[in-house]
Amino acid sequence: MEFLTGSTGAGVHEHLFNIPSQVVGHRTIAKGEVTGKGELHPAPAHGVVIPIKGRIKFNTADGSEEIYPGRAVVMERGELHSMEGLEDSELMVVLSRFD
Numbered sequence: 001m002e003f004l005t006g007s008t009g010a011g012v013h014e015h016l017f018n019i020p021s022q023v024v025g026h027r028t029i030a031k032g033e034v035t036g037k038g039e040l041h042p043a044p045a046h047g048v049v050i051p052i053k054g055r056i057k058f059n060t061a062d063g064s065e066e067i068y069p070g071r072a073v074v075m076e077r078g079e080l081h082s083m084e085g086l087e088d089s090e091l092m093v094v095l096s097r098f099d
Helices: none
Strands: 014-018 022-029 044-055 056-060 063-067 072-073 080-085 091-096
Touching: 022 080
Parallel strands: none
Antiparallel strands: 014 022, 022 091, 044 072, 044 091, 056 063, 056 080
């Protein structure tokens, strides 16, 4: 068993766990901050984005949806996305590499 502890504060974007088949990421997104320099970018692997604080506008090629604690999103490798903080937010991302 391994316990993972991340950083706190603004601007966090870190990998807490990283092996060839899986990455567990942790990040904070400030209110008004947009990931990917505002451009949609491809998911690097199959992933689950799990908000643990705040509200996030999750943008895709088909539109946008709001995610928040209790509402996560699953994306497939290559799917275009970006995120915008509607509030100061914190999330975990679990990426699984199947190839």
